[in-house]
Amino acid sequence: MLIAPSIEEGLALAQRVDPKYAPVWQGRPAEEQAALAWYFLPHTSSKAMLAPTRPRVIKWYCPFADQREFPSGHRYCINVYTGCAHKCEYCYAAGYEPQQPGCKKDFERLLRKDLEDLERFDVPPAPLHLSNSTDAFQPLEATIGQTLLALEQLARHRRRFTTVTVLTKNPLLAAQPLYVELLQRLAMLPANHTRQEHFARHSLPALRVEVSLAFWQEEARRIFDPSAPPVAERIEGIRRLRRAGVPVVLRIDPLFPRDPLRDKTWAHFGLPEPQMLDDLDRLLAFAAEVEVMHVVHSVAKLPRPRGGVTSEVMKKLLSGYRHLARSEKLTFRGGSWRLPDDIARSQIVEPFLALCRHHGLAAQFCKQNLIKTP
Ligand code: SF4
Numbered sequence: 001m002l003i004a005p006s007i008e009e010g011l012a013l014a015q016r017v018d019p020k021y022a023p024v025w026q027g028r029p030a031e032e033q034a035a036l037a038w039y040f041l042p043h044t045s046s047k048a049m050l051a052p053t054r055p056r057v058i059k060w061y062c063p064f065a066d067q068r069e070f071p072s073g074h075r076y077c078i079n080v081y082t083g084c085a086h087k088c089e090y091c092y093a094a095g096y097e098p099q100q101p102g103c104k105k106d107f108e109r110l111l112r113k114d115l116e117d118l119e120r121f122d123v124p125p126a127p128l129h130l131s132n133s134t135d136a137f138q139p140l141e142a143t144i145g146q147t148l149l150a151l152e153q154l155a156r157h158r159r160r161f162t163t164v165t166v167l168t169k170n171p172l173l174a175a176q177p178l179y180v181e182l183l184q185r186l187a188m189l190p191a192n193h194t195r196q197e198h199f200a201r202h203s204l205p206a207l208r209v210e211v212s213l214a215f216w217q218e219e220a221r222r223i224f225d226p227s228a229p230p231v232a233e234r235i236e237g238i239r240r241l242r243r244a245g246v247p248v249v250l251r252i253d254p255l256f257p258r259d260p261l262r263d264k265t266w267a268h269f270g271l272p273e274p275q276m277l278d279d280l281d282r283l284l285a286f287a288a289e290v291e292v293m294h295v296v297h298s299v300a301k302l303p304r305p306r307g308g309v310t311s312e313v314m315k316k317l318l319s320g321y322r323h324l325a326r327s328e329k330l331t332f333r334g335g336s337w338r339l340p341d342d343i344a345r346s347q348i349v350e351p352f353l354a355l356c357r358h359h360g361l362a363a364q365f366c367k368q369n370l371i372k373t374p
Pocket of ligand 1: 084085086087088090091092093094132134135164169229
C-alpha cells in the first residue's frame, strides 16, 4: 500500500511554488497546501522555484496562466485524446496539438495512477474539464472508448471532483444510453462529498455538457467546422441530453463579424456570412426552448496554425478581419489574430447580448464561464 507523505514535507514543497501559481495555495489550511504540492509539484526537483509540471493525465488546468491575472484556481483538465478529427478552421488547439487525432499512450494506467494519487494525498475536490484541446466524443471514441473509461473512473472517485464539465461538438454520441447513465451519476455529488451541502443548497448541477454550436446554416458549418457533426445532429443530440435531464450549456462560440464589414460583405472575401443575426436568434430560441443552463460566447480569434500553413478559409477570414479593422489593425496575441476590442464589442458582442436578453438567457464570456464553474 502507498503511504501518504507528511504535511511538513508537502508544505516545504509548497513554499517553493512560483509566485505565478501561489494564489492557488494561499489562504488554505496546511493539509490542503501540502496535498496540492504533493499532487502537482515535482517532488525531486532541485530547482528553487517550482511549477505544476509533473507529467499527468489529470493536469493543472491552465499551465500558462498567471493566477494573479487569470484566477482559474485549483482545477483540472483531462484531454482524453490528442488532436481532433473535427478540423474546425478557428481551432486554437491546432497550433500545438498533432494534426492527426490519436490515443494517449498508456492512458488507462496513467489515469488510474493520478486518481490513486488524488486519494493518497487527500487532495481537496476541484472542478474538472474534459477535454479542452480535443473533442471527447470525436469519432475515435466510438471505437476506442477512452472517454467512457474516463467517465467511469471519475464516477468511482467522485469525491475528488466538484463540477465535471464535458466539452463536445458531438452531443449525439454523448446522448447514447451508456454515456447518459454515467453523466446522470456524475451530476450528483455523493452524501460524503465535502461540497455536497453547498451544491444542494444552491441547486448547482455537478455536471454539465458544454456543446459547441456556433452556426445555424449548414453551409456555414461545412466551411468552418468541416468535419464536425452537422447542425441538425447537434440539435438532436442536445434535445436527447436535455430529455434525459443532463444539464447542457450551449457554446455559441466563436462569434464572427456580420455583414457589412464596413463597405464590403463576406461574399467579397469569398465566404458566406458565418452567422446572420437571424441565425443567432434561432440558436438562442432553441437554447431557451430546451432550457440550457446558459450560453457561452467569445469573438473568433484567428490562430496561426502550427507549421505556418494557413488554410484558404483562414486567409479569407483574415482578409475580412483586416478590412473590418482597417486603420485600427488586428492585434496578434497568444498565437492568434484578434479584432480591436471596440469593434468586437460594438459590432459583435453587444448585439449578441441584446438577443440573449430578449430570449431570457444568461450569457457568459468564455473565461468568465470557466472561472465561475464551481
Ligand atoms: S472540436 Fe474543438 S478541439 Fe476539435 S477541431 Fe474543433 S475547435 Fe478544435
